[in-house]
Amino acid sequence: MMNAADFDSTVQLAHPDIVLVRAGGAGELRGSDQLREWMEPDAFESQVNDLMEFEAHDDGVLARIRSRARGAGSGIEIDIVAWTVYRFDDEGLITRVEIFLEHEEDQARRALSG
Numbered sequence: 001m002m003n004a005a006d007f008d009s010t011v012q013l014a015h016p017d018i019v020l021v022r023a024g025g026a027g028e029l030r031g032s033d034q035l036r037e038w039m040e041p042d043a044f045e046s047q048v049n050d051l052m053e054f055e056a057h058d059d060g061v062l063a064r065i066r067s068r069a070r071g072a073g074s075g076i077e078i079d080i081v082a083w084t085v086y087r088f089d090d091e092g093l094i095t096r097v098e099i100f101l102e103h104e105e106d107q108a109r110r111a112l113s114g
Contacts, residue, residue, distance in 0.1 A: 007039045007040060008036075010039065011032050011036045013093065014032050014094045015032075015093040016031065016032050017031060017032075018035055018095055018096065019096045019097070020034070020038065020097045020099075021096070021097065021098040021099065022099055023104075024101060044069040044070065045072040047067065047070075048067070048069075049067050050066045050067075050068075051064075057112055057113070059087055060086060060087045060112050061085070062083065062084070062108060062112045063086065065082055065083075066079070066081050067081075067082065081102040082100060082101055083099070083101075083104065083105055084100070085108055085111045085112045098111050
């Protein structure tokens with residue numbers, strides 16, 4: 001859905017009070033409205049996210065995701081890999097997302113188990 005820029009459908013998977021913890025100390029976003037705004041960055045002309053691998057544990061999932069994007073205006077291309085921890089409620093809605101840089105795999109695994 002995100003790769004198709006179907007942000008409304010993606011937000012429907014989120015709990016209204018979702019918490020998103022961004023990588024690199026960029027801070028937290030709270031609520032589905034802030035999540036929706038964050039997914040539509042105007043800095044990128046295009047962005048594709050590919051799931052590389054994942055592990056399910058109890059109420060969470062650890063995913064390794066490759067993101068490729070092209071800067072709007074600059075045309076600069078980026079290619080990064082990150083670890084993302086997803087937490088779910090009893091209804092299957094995403095309640096929390098924590099994003100870790102590729103070299104922070106150990107932190108991501110601790111977040112999943114903690």
